[in-house]
Amino acid sequence: MKITLHVWRQSDAKDKGHFEKYVHPNVSPDSSFLEMLDEVNEDLLSQNKEPIAFDNDCREGICGACGMVINGAPHGPQRLTTTCQLHMRKFKDGDEVWIEPWRAKAFPVIRDLIVDRGAMDRIIEAGGYISINTQNAQDANALPIPKPVADKAMDAATCIGCGACVAACPNAAAMLFTSAKVSHLGLLPQGQPERARRVGNMVAQMEAEGFGGCTNHGDCAEACPKGIGLEFIARMNRDFFGAMLKSPDHIPARWKRR
């Protein structure tokens, strides 16, 4: 099939960027979206042009590296599917496809479709862990955890950190991402001692990174390729206000100053 692409090209963070048009005359419906882009890139190279830069690695929908806005939708038209798992049979002969990077203040463009998602790592660094050193763990079965609780924690832990939720949100908020980690750890008994501190620090970091606030649009959950639900945002809000009421000490100064 023939596909016409309009791809965002931007040489570096300072460049203003623009769309460029490419025509792929002969796309196999069995190829994946990224394989189609690979072919476009081989073609560009053969014309001595620089290929389109995009992040990707596992191509199995699990590493969270890939991610682009395809015809206005983060990861494209298929629900619960990352860009790398999207296949060209979801498109029609003659289709025009617009491809852009994630757009968010906290995700500066590095080049073409590649953005800097370091802000998400810094949210985790602010508290998305259980403080236990290697070597002093008790026997794994000493602490039974009811299956429904473990399953719910796993639902949250399934987040791949791709950033589609931020790209989908009109406010470019990182609530779904942050709440997934807050909930994963906050649901488990091991996560209780640091629960209040964790949510305080992570929310503060989220704000400091320039992510927007949540106004309950729900676009994030719609766009999430792993089906992370809005219930986790509600959970995080409860945790956060609970933490503030019970132990305001856990709320970092930079939050209180606002």
Next chain:
Amino acid sequence: MELKSNAPLIDAQHPIATAWERHRFNMKLVNPANKRKYSVIVVGTGLAGASAAATLAELGYNIKAFCFQDSPRRAHSIAAQGGINAAKDYPGDGDSVFRLFYDTVKGGDYRSREANVYRLAQLSLNIIDQAVGQGVPLAREYGGLLSNRSFGGAQVSRTFYARGQTGQQLLLGAYQALARQIEANKVEMHVRTEMMDLIVIDGRARGIVSRNLVTGALEAHIADAVVLASGGYGNVYFLSTNAMASNGSAAWRAYRRGALFANPCYTQIHPTCIPVHGEHQSKLTLMSESLRNDGRVWVPKKAEDCGKNPNTIPEEDRDYYLERKYPSFGNLVPRDVASRNAKMVCDEGRGVGATKLGVYLDFSDAINRLGKHVVEERYGNLFEMYERITDEDPYKTPMRIFPAVHYTMGGLWVDYNLQSNIPGLFVLGEANFSDHGANRLGASALMQGLADGYFVIPYTLGHYLATATVDKALPKIAEDHEAVVATLDEVKARVDQLMSIGGSRTPDSFHKELGKIMWEHVGMGRTEAGLKTALELIPKLRAEFYKDLKVVGAAESLNITLEKAARVADFLELAELMARDALNRAESCGGHFREESQTEEGEAKRDDEQFSYVAAWAFKGADEAPELHKEALTFDHVKLTQRSYK
């Protein structure tokens, strides 16, 4: 060079079960206040690297960690599906440390070091405790205790899992521990940064040269020791189940600086992957091994039936070849046996699908026996993934599967301390050759990576630093030290060379061609003639690469073509060493099948008299043949037998 395993004494008075404990006691410690005076480089943030970096930082060392992805959380380990083994014996079905040890040595076809494997089995217990402590949501039963399953033909249930995302959850556990140390300023994390070379000074590993993948800047980093946890090199075949950017360059560069490369020919080919669909294919997708628990493998008896709709082929015209040849194991034979048999039937012209490189994995019996809902409950997510990729519904049409390169057992040679022959260079995870012999058992790579990173390196690295300090062997190195400058210059020259060839072929086109040579001649069935052909074709291709490579753009910016070209350049050298090693090893063992060495029934035949050794190769110069060193393997606890799955 004599290769010393440095394993502790093991004999009647000194049992293998106490070896690690004794060894730990005998190792020197670094005083807690002194740890912060040392700096350590960790290359890689997969299970092995992230667990090592986090643990070393907790102990107080100053760590610089590197990965080429945009976040440490995206290392290839994230993609592991099935699970992680541990000899916990929670199900009470007779598992033990000794049994896991025994199974691993046997599964590796008696080509691994007993002392290492025993320690691995022991440490498997601690890994699960550590992971649960970190909040890794491993699967549980209704009673709240951890759930286990049997995996890869093991006769006990010792595999822990987190849905089909075990690697993801374990890696996130290690990544979170790492994040905590980054926040504590004990780890300086360099993302989107690729190690380009190893700095060796006075015979010791003292640093690396890296390239910042965003700016292109080349930088030297100096440290007291270097830990490589850079993963496997399966992508030498172009098509594999590895992540797109997984590569062998870090290990290869260390090899060129003097580290020995052990058993490079040991490659694992996984039997259940989605077949290749066309030339544009960029990678292969694994379908979990668990599918073979309920699916039946078959091809048509007659080649002329291969193009037909499988549902119209009557029972009597189908050949359930695994059940026919291996009545007791049937569809559950080990990976290498299942893969080789799939190749055999396709070679006979009985493969299915457009490319004729595929066999059926049929669930219709299981659906009739158990009901569709049970099959859906067990494999629903895999069926969905299959349908997303192939557009076929496996509930109605049998799946098509074919073997694919999956894992490399070979890697840099290390001793019992996980130290290479270059003092101060430690190698962990898939990048080393250590514990899996000639064939890795399912769910054992995650175990090994985490054992190395959490529980071995913290001790052995401390011992090295303490000893080297006493020996006054770790002087402060200035940034303008001649070896540092020389290494930086060499890397720069290499980058400039790749940029300036000005030919007409893309890195990918060379990579694809190399992959075809390797799959054809250094793949599932290897022959002397085929390997010799590979040894002619690979240098030719390499010569063409340096004449006709095309890279556009600038070296001082983000340049995906340049990144790829540098990795392919190293694959073109590594491939040759793999073929050479495969030619040298004129026996069949595990994943290495030499057609000349098979039993009357066509099974792999080892030659313990001649080949019970680790083949460790030393670099002798770009145009020189490498030199082979042998580490003899002895087996005192496991009886050598010919594997049989009849």
